[in-house]
Amino acid sequence: MFNDISQTIIYISLFFSLYFEVFLLITYFEKRPLLRQESIQQDLARFPTVTVIVPCFNEETTIPKTIFSLLRLDYPKDKLDIIIVDDGSVDGTLRALHRFKNNSRVRVYSKPNGGKHTALNYGLQYVESELVGCLDADSFVEPGTLKTILKYFNDSETMAVTPAVRVYKPRTVIELIQKVEYTWGIFYRKMLHFLGAIFVTPGPFTIYRTEVFRKIGDYRHAHLTEDLELALRMQTNRLKIVNAHNAYVHTVVPKTLRSLYKQRLRWTYGFLNNSLDYKFLIFNKRYGNIGFYVLPMAIISIFSSILLLLILTSTNIARAYDGLIKFITVGPDLGFSFDWFFVHTSPSLFLTVFSVGLIVSILVLARRMTEGRFHFSLDLFYFLFLYGLIVPFWISHALFNTVFSRKTTWR
Template sequence: MAELFMYISLFIIWFMLFYHMFLMQGGYLHYLKYLKTKEKWDENPGKMPTFSILIPAHNEDMVIENTLKSMIKLHYPKEKLEVIIINDNSSDSTGEIVEEYAKKYTFIKAVHTKPPNAGKGKSGALNQGLKHSTGEVIAVYDADNTPEPDSIYHLALGLNKDKKAGAIVGKFRVINANKNLLTRFINIETLTFQWLAQAGRWYWFKMTTIPGTNFAIRRSILDELGGWDEKALSEDTELSFRVYNLGYYIRFFPAAVTWEQEPENLKVWWKQRTRWARGNEYVIGKYLLRFSKLKNKKIGLDLFYFLFTYIFFFIGILISHAIFITSLFVDLELTIGFVSYVLLVTGFLLFVTEVLLALSMEKQQLTIKNVLTVLIMYFTYSQLWVCLVVYATFLEMKRIIFKQEVKWYKTQRFNQKEQVAVEKTNAKRTS
């Protein structure tokens, strides 16, 4: 019986590894191609649409001013731009800071929400902001984001030149990547995710997941969908599925770049990632149960990806770990013993290769320090993800069984004194 479970776990793990190799190949091909596409589009960008940028903010006085300054620096006609800050029932000085900038700049607007329709999460705040917006295109940035000056132009360019795209997704970078070992792990994780999962899925399947920030979506689509699902903890993933179902695709266009702050300690990381995992599991359950009623069956590709990533793959990992630990104390009489070790070592090498390839696509990221970090990452950060998904699954099952109300966790921010200096070198560091 133990041998059968070992075979099952190895099959699941290697299936995912091969799929990731396939995606990374697509990500690399997209990396080689997208700059040529951008150059061609730049020759005749077309008429720029009016933009409404929504920035939900709940107790963000530590970071909101830097975000507002980056909005002022955007290279986009200000008469076609409105920046709407949704001060979502903040108890700090977020509202005062936003009002100060709104008085100075006519394209910046402040929306203040109050109970009972306030402070319940990002989706609710975005829906409030949407009601006050007028743009043909809606863009979203988190309150800790500092987009590069050309980011909105590139999002608009993508929508102008690709009429089949319902939304355009840009790239995000970690502004505090060098703060400590955890932020270096997160930096490597985000780069790998974007070039493997985002760029790879776009290249092969014309599918990309809307992230929580640095994306633009046609207003007509949001109006048709009725805005954001306020029950979804991962409102971005849930919105992606509904956009697919209307028959549109979501394009990954990494020319649009924003910089964001990431958690600097494990407590904040654990809470944020637990919300992400639970949110994605909510989406899996929501669309798996109604798959037969979906108009666009292509959604099944992404549904399968999320299902395999958050359920089957982690089950395979747990089984292999359990058998390995048990075999240290009990003779399980595994005939595949030696072969399994070879496969596991080879799997580790493939993991390292994929991550290093992703780092090679970004300037100054394929360094000796990052290579060593990747080696450590597999045995620490990646294993921590396994524990987190198990915990998130338990919470989500508990919520369903006891019909508990979904509670939103707002990610804690950290003071970034060096942020201004970092922003000055952003353009030189990105590819």
């Protein structure tokens, strides 16, 4: 009975996985001419005024580099305003910001700690520019990134443009895994761009028309994922979000498994709770691909990963128990047999291998899209063989916290 149920769950999970991967590949090849066209550098017809808000809390080691990256942007100085909002830091962040006090392009404000969304809203009250963006205090923009993003605003319907986020100088195994994950994310977000279904406007340098906040309101607490909630609110109000796949921003990522776990627990918890807040989007054809396809697939993938973890755990426990009983009753079995002419033909194994092959294909395309070429390296190996083993744990934890109304903290 258990085997039948577990096999059914495995086949259903593999079906959705394969469907999702094939759908992404079809979207890519169908939209590749548009992708090439977007990659052609274009001169800006005009230079709109832009304000970038940098919220920071205990970021003394990275905030100077973040500000310098903004000051080095290839953009007219009189058109760019930089607002730094310290959210009650208790380390040396304010001392680090003191060096910019005489820079006319940088305005520094300090307020009591209230959370990232309050720091962003504090900065918004000083914005008078046509466009406004957010940059996390642990992220750094390339000089040409702003111009690349702004060309997408030539379309008067575009209300927000998300960048391509890369990992800054990955060294540890955990960072290298995230490097591949972020490369996948660049590809995935661009496919969502073509589907009109972007559901996160990430903190590292998403640029908005200022009128967005006048139309739909300021940032919200949003279960500590204000960037996800704002994107869902924009989609609900039919405000167009696009992606600039070649506008690069580099971000510092967690270096240890513990810090990665806490970050992803917060992200997954935020997604689940914001999905509940915007449950009217799910399977709602009125909201296009985001409601009828993208959000349901994301939710299905979450529950599938949890069920597969439970099946894998229970199966291994059962095998270990059977092995122990066999050892107690008949002693150790040191025999080993191998048959060159035997091939395991389990359909689930075949489909799993096929699914992994599609994932590798997507990663090859993603690397070519972001780096111009594909090269095999250890980070790809780490991602394929380790990432899937750890993801279900923070997903399960986030679901537990959601079901039992347990709060998730930032750090």
